[in-house]
Amino acid sequence: AVSNPWELATLLINGKKVERGAKPVLLRGQENEVTVENPPELVMTVRLGLPANGGLNIDASPDFKDWVAPNNGKFTWIITPEADKSGLITLVFYSREVDPVWDHRSLVISSNLGDEAEALIGGVPVPVEGSDFKVGDSWVLTLEIKPDSPLRSLPIALNCSTIEGPDLELKSEPDFLLPQTDYVWTVTGVKGDGAFRLSLHGDGMTDALDLPICRLTSARPVADYVSVQIDGKPLTSGRDAPFTSWGLHTITLMPKPGVTVPDKVKLKADRPDFLLITPGREVAQTLDPVKGATWECRCTGSGAELRSFIEASFDKLPSRPLGIMGAVTPGKYELSFFDASGQHPFPPPSSDGPLVVKAGELIGLNVRVKDLPIQNPVEGVSVVFTKPDFGDETAISNASGRASSVSGVHYSQSGRLVEIVAKTTEVTGQVSMARLQIKIS
Numbered sequence: 001a002v003s004n005p006w007e008l009a010t011l012l013i014n015g016k017k018v019e020r021g022a023k024p025v026l027l028r029g030q031e032n033e034v035t036v037e038n039p040p041e042l043v044m045t046v047r048l049g050l051p052a053n054g055g056l057n058i059d060a061s062p063d064f065k066d067w068v069a070p071n072n073g074k075f076t077w078i079i080t081p082e083a084d085k086s087g088l089i090t091l092v093f094y095s096r097e098v099d100p101v102w103d104h105r106s107l108v109i110s111s112n113l114g115d116e117a118e119a120l121i122g123g124v125p126v127p128v129e130g131s132d133f134k135v136g137d138s139w140v141l142t143l144e145i146k147p148d149s150p151l152r153s154l155p156i157a158l159n160c161s162t163i164e165g166p167d168l169e170l171k172s173e174p175d176f177l178l179p180q181t182d183y184v185w186t187v188t189g190v191k192g193d194g195a196f197r198l199s200l201h202g203d204g205m206t207d208a209l210d211l212p213i214c215r216l217t218s219a220r221p222v223a224d225y226v227s228v229q230i231d232g233k234p235l236t237s238g239r240d241a242p243f244t245s246w247g248l249h250t251i252t253l254m255p256k257p258g259v260t261v262p263d264k265v266k267l268k269a270d271r272p273d274f275l276l277i278t279p280g281r282e283v284a285q286t287l288d289p290v291k292g293a294t295w296e297c298r299c300t301g302s303g304a305e306l307r308s309f310i311e312a313s314f315d316k317l318p319s320r321p322l323g324i325m326g327a328v329t330p331g332k333y334e335l336s337f338f339d340a341s342g343q344h345p346f347p348p349p350s351s352d353g354p355l356v357v358k359a360g361e362l363i364g365l366n367v368r369v370k371d372l373p374i375q376n377p378v379e380g381v382s383v384v385f386t387k388p389d390f391g392d393e394t395a396i397s398n399a400s401g402r403a404s405s406v407s408g409v410h411y412s413q414s415g416r417l418v419e420i421v422a423k424t425t426e427v428t429g430q431v432s433m434a435r436l437q438i439k440i441s
Contacts, residue, residue: 003100004100005039005040005042005043005095005098005100006039006093006098006100006101006102008038008039008040009036009037009038009039009040009043009102010036010037010038011024011034011035011036011037011102011104012033012034012035012036012037013025013026013032013033013034013035013204014027014032014033014204015033015035016204018104022155023104023105023106023107023153023154024091024104024106024107024204025106025107025109025154025202025203025204025205026079026081026089026106026107026108026109027081027108027109027110027111027204027205027206028056028081028082028083028084028085028086028108028109028110028111029080029081029082029083029084029110029111030080030111031078031079031080032078032079032080032081033076033077033078034048034076034077034078034079034091035074035075035076035077036074036075036076036093037073037074038073039075039095040098042097042098043095043097043098044069044070044095044096044097045067045068045069045095045096045097046067046068046070046075046093046094046095047064047065047066047067047068047093047094047095048060048062048064048068048077048091048092048093048094049064049091049092049093049094050064050089050090050091050092051090051092051103052088052089052090053089054087054088054089054108054150055085055087056081056082056085056087056089056108057081057082058079058080058081058082058089058108059079059080059081060077060078060079060080061077061078061080062077067096075093081108085108086107086108086109086110086115086116086148086149086150086151087108087148087150088105088106088107088108088150089105089106089108090103090104090105090106091103091104091106092104107150107151107154108150109149109150109151109154109202109205110205111205111206111207112205112206112207112209113156113200113201113202113205113207113208113209114207114209114210115146116145116146116149116151116202117143117144117145117146117149117151117183117200117209118143118144118146119141119142119143119144119198119200119209119211120141120142120143120144121139121140121141121211122139122140123140123142126211126212126214127212128212129212130195130212130213130214130215131212131214131215132214132215132217133189133214133215133216133217134189134216134217134218134219134220134221135189135190135191135192135216135217135218135220136188136189137188137189138186138187138188138189139186139187140184140185140186140187141158141184141185141186141187141198142183142184142185143156143183143184143200143209145183151202152181153181154181154202154203154204155179155180155181155202155203156179156180156181156183156200156201156202156203157176157177157178157179157180157200157201157203158172158174158176158177158185158187158198158199158200158201159176159177159198159199159200159201159208160172160176160187160196160197160198160199161196161197161199162194162195162196163194163195163196163197163213164194164195165192165193165194165195165196165216166192166194167191167192167193167194168191168192168193168194168195168196168216169189169190169191169192170187170188170189170190170196170216171187171188171190172185172186172187172188173185173186173188179203189216191218192216192218193216193217193218193219194215194216195213195214195215195216196213196214196215196216197210197211197212197213197214198210198211198214199211217320218318219318219319219320220262220263220314220317220318220319220320221319221320221322222265222312222313222314222319222320222321222322223320223322224256224259225255225256225259225261225262226253226254226255226256226261226265226287226292226312226322227253227254227256228241228251228252228253228254228312228322228324229250229251229252229253229254229292230242230243230249230250230251230252231249231250232250232252235324240307240325240326240327241310241324241325241326241327242327242329242428242429242431243275243297243299243326243327243328243329244299244328244329244330244331244423244431244432244433245299245300245301245328245329245330245331245432245433246299246300246301246335246433246434246435247297247298247299247328247421247423247431247433247435248296248297248298248299248419248421248433248435249296249297249299250294250295250296250297251267251277251294251295251297251310251324252292252293252294252295253265253287253292253293253312254287254292255287255289255292261287262314262317263314263315263316263317263319264284264285264286264287264314264315264316265284265285265287265293265312265313265314265315266281266282266283266284266285266312266313266314266315267281267295267310267311267312268281268310268311268313269281269297269308269309269310269326270308270309270310270311271306271307271308271309273300274299274300274306274308274328275297275298275299275300275306275308275310275326275328276297276298276299277295277296277297277310278295278296278297278298279295284315297326298435299328299433300328301330304330305327305328305329305330306327306328307325307326307327307328308325308326308328309323309324309325309326310323310324310325310326311323311324312324329429330372330432331372331424331426331430331431331432331433332371332372332424332426332430332431332432333369333370333371333372333378333381333424333426333432334369334370334371334372334375334432335367335368335369335383335422335424335432335433335434336367336368336370336434337365337366337367337422337434337436338366338367338368339364339366353437353439354417354437354438354439355436355437355438355439356438356439356441357438357439357440357441358440358441359411359412359413359414359440359441360410360411360412361410362408362409362410363408363409363410363438364404364405364408365385365387365404365405365408365409365420365422365436366402366403366404366405367383367402367403367404367422367434368400368401368402368403369381369383369397369401369402369403369424369432370401376401377397377399377400377401377402378397378401379397379398379399379400379401380396380397381396381397381401381403381424382394382395382396382424382425383395383396383397383403383422383423383424383425384422384423384424384425385405385420385421385422386420386421386422386423387405387409387420388418388419388420389409389411390407390409393405393406393407394425403422411438411440412440413440414440414441415439415440415441416439416440417437417438417439417440418437418438418439418440419435419436419437419438420435420436420437420438421433421434421435421436422434422435422436
C-alpha cells in the first residue's frame, strides 16, 4: 500500500511535467492549465486550494472552492494570475477520499525573463550597442534578480547563437543549455571573428532574456600589451611622437607589467621618404621582458613640420595595430656640420651618401648654429655631440655660431659606417639636431 497516494500522481503545468521537488511556474496575466494525472483510483474528487496567495489576485476555473471530478483520469483547472505582479503562492490539492494533501510552493512570474531579472557582464549591464570581446578572453555573466521577484531557484539556461562568422566558437562553464540555479556563467571566446547573441531561458517561461548582439575578434590590440617610449621617455597616449629634422631618434616598445607579448612586433611608417625606421617594416623583433625592443628613426630635413603615421603590429597574430603619430619639426635652431679645414664638403647631400674618410684619419667635428627663420649665427647654444666609441661631449656656440668638439674622432676599421649626432639641449619640441654619417675606407 502507498502511504501517500499523491506520490503516484503527476502534476503538469501547461502540458509540461513538474518534477518532484521543483516549484511549479505559473505565468502571470495569462491562462495556465494545471493538470493532475494518474492519481490512485480511490481518489474520485479533488479540490484545488490557495491557502497562500502572496498578495496576488488569482482566478481559477473551476473555482478554488469547487470539487472537481476526473475527465479521462485527469483533473484540470485554468489558473489566471493578475498581469503586473509576481510572487510566491501555495497550491494545495485535497481529496475527499484520502487524508494527505498535496501542496506546492509555486512561482507566479512573467512569461518574459527580462521582467524578472537583468543580465550583467563583469557586473555591469551590456550596452545596447553590444560589447567587443577577444579570442582567448573570458568574461563572467551573472543574472541579477529584480526586487520582489520570486525567480530565485528557478532553473535557467544560457544559450549562444551565432549571428555572423561561420568559424565562431565560444564555450561556457556551466555548459550552454544546461539549466542551473547559481546564475553565474563564465564565457570564453575560443576562435573566430563575428557576431553572437547570448540569451537566458527560464524553465517554464516563453520569452528569453536576449542580450544585445556582441562581437568576437581574433585580432589582438597591440596597445593591450605594450607601451611606447621615444628616446627612452614614455609617450603619453594620444600625444605625437616628437621628432626633429635631421634627427636620430629611438622608438621602444615596452611590455606592460604582468603581460606576456604573444608574438613578435614590427613597425612601419607611411612616409619612409622622411622618416626611415631601422630595422625595416619586414623585420619583426621579440620584446625583451625588461628592455623591450628598440627601433631607430632617422629624419630628413625640412623647414616645416612633417607628419608620418607609424603602426606597431604583431608579426603573425592578427592584430589591431597600435598607431603612433610622428611629428617631425625643425626645432628652435638650424644645425649643420661643417669641416673647419675645408678638406671635406660635409654634410653631404643625402643623395650623395655618407662622408668617406680614410681609416685612422682624425675628423674634426663642428656645427654651425643659426636661428630660424632668419638664419643668423647664434651664440651661447649648448650642443651635445654623440660620438660612437668616444662618448658624449658638450660644446657652446661662439659669436659666429660655431660649436666644436675638442677631441674630434678617428676610426681604424675599414668599411665601418659611423653616425655622429649633434643635438641642442632645448626642451622637447624645440630640440634641433644634425646627423653626420661617416664611411671608413
